């Protein structure tokens with residue numbers, strides 16, 4: 001059975017007409033040789049989202065998969081450059097990224113989306129947008145003490161000095177997932193092992209097939 005949703009009349013705006021594409025998502029996936037899916041990396045700043053997402057993207061690309069990567073810092077330079085870090089802007093940030101991720105999945109790609117995405121409700125909202133089983137939450141679980149020690153961009157130092165307000169984990173909340181599909185502890189594993197944990201999940205769940 002197709003996991004893709006049928007849009008009902010109630011869900012459509014009455015004045016905007018939905019056009020069915022002549023190439024279906026299933027046909028795109030068949031051409032690609034794998035399912036479309038979003039790997040949704042969530043975690044504190046400095047937890048390792050970008051590092052692990054890039055390693056996974058490279059491993060998938062090397063296997064011949066069609067992939068794309070969306071990263072917080074980069075998207076905030078373009079699509080979301082009008083947004084800041086108060087709660088309302090973070091919610092809108094994640095809503096837009098969720099919609100973009102959904103388009104990539106519709107195109108049959110495996111998208112690695114790496115955003116702090118601190119609120120449970122927003123991650124649930126993105127999950128609900130995607131066809132069933134195509135949203136894979138990847139919790140990059142790194143204690144804040146380690147993130148702060150790493151401080152790859154010097155942001156914790158600035159936040160502690162009061163130069164950055166609303167910094168996640170310091171004066172803005174991070175709500176950890178309690179049932180993520182993949183739970184990665186970067187303080188205990190190498191980057192390669194973390195990435196392999198994701199690849200193994202995808203193999204075990206038939207999202208990609210063994211080479």
Ligand SMILES: Nc1ncnc2c1ncn2[C@@H]1O[C@H](COP(=O)(O)OS(=O)(=O)O)[C@@H](OP(=O)(O)O)[C@H]1O
Nearest residue numbers: 045046072085090093115116117118165166167168
């Ligand atoms: N106040 C504050 N809090 C957290 N992060 C901050 C802040 N200001 C700037 N930055 C930088 O922005 C990156 C996070 O952007 P995201 O789009 O992932 O954030 S969110 O999902 O909307 O919460 C984040 O990137 P990562 O360190 O890769 O997580 C930071 O580099």
Ligand SMILES: Nc1ncnc2c1ncn2[C@@H]1O[C@H](COP(=O)(O)OP(=O)(O)O)[C@@H](O)[C@H]1O
Nearest residue numbers: 045046047048049050051150152186189190191
């Ligand atoms: N196992 C690991 N997984 C991911 N990052 C790690 C790991 N071990 C050390 N690091 C380091 O931690 C930092 C994580 O930074 P980054 O990937 O930019 O985090 P984020 O995108 O969550 O802000 C990098 O400097 C990276 O080299």
